[in-house]
Amino acid sequence: MNSKWYWLIRQKYRNLKFQIKKAAFRLNERKESSERLSSFSRIVIRTLLVQVAINLVLVAVLYVGDKLLLSAMEIFAKTQTDPLIAALSESILVDIVIGGIGVAGVILGLYCSNMTSVYSSKYTNAPATISSAFQRDVVTNRCIKQITGYIIFCVIILFGCLIGISFSYVSIIALLFLTIRMIITFSITGNRMYQLSNTFNISDNLYPEIYSAIRKISANNHFSNDPNFQNHYQKICTKQFKILQDIAAYNKDNPINQNPAMLSFINNNLALISVYWGVKEKIHYDSFWYRSETQYKKWHTATDTEISLALNTGVSLQAMSVIKNRWWFEQDLLRINNICVEKLCAENDLNTLYSYLNIVAQLSSQAMESGCLLFWDNVQ
Numbered sequence: 001m002n003s004k005w006y007w008l009i010r011q012k013y014r015n016l017k018f019q020i021k022k023a024a025f026r027l028n029e030r031k032e033s034s035e036r037l038s039s040f041s042r043i044v045i046r047t048l049l050v051q052v053a054i055n056l057v058l059v060a061v062l063y064v065g066d067k068l069l070l071s072a073m074e075i076f077a078k079t080q081t082d083p084l085i086a087a088l089s090e091s092i093l094v095d096i097v098i099g100g101i102g103v104a105g106v107i108l109g110l111y112c113s114n115m116t117s118v119y120s121s122k123y124t125n126a127p128a129t130i131s132s133a134f135q136r137d138v139v140t141n142r143c144i145k146q147i148t149g150y151i152i153f154c155v156i157i158l159f160g161c162l163i164g165i166s167f168s169y170v171s172i173i174a175l176l177f178l179t180i181r182m183i184i185t186f187s188i189t190g191n192r193m194y195q196l197s198n199t200f201n202i203s204d205n206l207y208p209e210i211y212s213a214i215r216k217i218s219a220n221n222h223f224s225n226d227p228n229f230q231n232h233y234q235k236i237c238t239k240q241f242k243i244l245q246d247i248a249a250y251n252k253d254n255p256i257n258q259n260p261a262m263l264s265f266i267n268n269n270l271a272l273i274s275v276y277w278g279v280k281e282k283i284h285y286d287s288f289w290y291r292s293e294t295q296y297k298k299w300h301t302a303t304d305t306e307i308s309l310a311l312n313t314g315v316s317l318q319a320m321s322v323i324k325n326r327w328w329f330e331q332d333l334l335r336i337n338n339i340c341v342e343k344l345c346a347e348n349d350l351n352t353l354y355s356y357l358n359i360v361a362q363l364s365s366q367a368m369e370s371g372c373l374l375f376w377d378n379v380q
Contacts, residue, residue: 048152055153058174059160065170093172094161097154100179104151107186111144114193122197127246133202140196143189150182200261203247203268206240210272213237217289218279230288241332244269248339259344259352266337270359273330277370290324330372 123131157167157175195201213233216224223229251262283289325331344353 047148051149051152052156055149055156058153059156059171062171062174063160063165063167066166066168069170070168093167093175094158096172096175096179097158097161100175100182101151101154101158103179104147104154104182107182108144108147108151111140111147111186111189111193114190115140118193118197122199126199126250129243129246130199130202130250133205133243134196136205137192137196137202138205139192140189143185143192146185147182150178153178198258198261199247199251200258200265203244203265206243207268207272210237210240211275214272214276214279217287218282220282225284227288234289234291237329238332241336245332245336245339248336252339252343254343256347256349259347259349262340262343263352263355266340266356267359269333269337270363273333274363274366276329277366277372280370280372285326286324290326291328293323293325 119131119134123134126134154175157171160167195204213236217230217233218224224233248265251258254262341353341356344356
């Protein structure tokens with residue numbers, strides 16, 4: 001055991017054993033990393049396959065349109081299509097495709113740069129609900145989908161030209177149209193990024209869902225009469241109200257020059273109440289749209305035994321009943337507005353407060369007409 005060869009072989013064996021363990025460890029790490037990224041890869045592959053399928057159908061339709069147009073031209077002109085003209089049109093198409101792919105790539109890069117800049121400056125420290133709403137913005141996601149779809153369409157056209165498929169006037173016109181649409185899409189996306197630099201504008205995607213829920217719950221059809229859908233509509237609004245509340249709380253420390261955006265935000269909430277009061281009478285009084293809340297006994301209505309038990313055990317008085325809160329919608333929105341109003345009062349921004357109170361005064365007349373005057377009077 002003390003020989004030189006023994007220790008040399010022993011060292012080589014240990015080194016080999018360590019290298020094998022190291023390789024196995026790296027393989028295991030790569031496997032775990034690939035598993036963590038598998039969900040993202042599945043999303044990419046699914047999106048790619050859907051886009052390829054859609055654009056293949058579009059290319060097939062354009063190809064058929066080209067053939068029909070060329071056939072019609074030959075019938076009316078009673079001559080065969082000049083091969084030189086066909087080759088020229090195909091050359092123009094290839095040039096447009098290559099240029100379009102380059103422009104689309106630049107536009108996509110600029111969009112990602114703008115999005116990263118806005119996110120890092122405004123949404124890095126925002127609550128998760130606001131950051132998630134930014135990522136799910138309908139306008140930007142739709143525009144990105146159009147740009148990526150355009151790139152895939154151009155690649156399919158280019159591949160078709162390489163394998164000898166002839167495209168003509170219809171395809172050229174369609175490609176020019178899609179190219180112009182892509183450029184307009186980028187202008188819309190850029191403007192939307194500018195709007196989203198103000199976090200109040202995240203609410204633009206929330207209000208349509210709330211209005212849709214109000215319209216559906218008051219439609220008096222088989223959906224609005226179903227307790228499951230009634231509760232579903234209520235949960236939709238509750239979820240959106242949570243995001244609106246986070247937006248209000250996140251912006252309560254904004255400088256005073258952003259108060260006009262805050263005024264627009266709280267006025268939009270009052271507009272929701274106004275629309276809701278216009279249809280509230282159509283909602284059945286025991287609908288699951290109204291939140292169920294537990295009502296507890298008051299101290300002056302409880303018995304001596306109940307009061308003694310509550311004081312000795314440190315618990316609340318026994319629940320008396322479960323009631324429907326018919327004012328939860330208004331209460332949630334006004335609670336959100338109160339966060340903003342407190343900020344305006346603290347900054348002594350009288351002009352903004354005056355504008356807001358004018359809208360509140362206009363809403364008071366509607367409260368009387370819709371039978372909500374008692375609630376509105378208690379709020380005031």
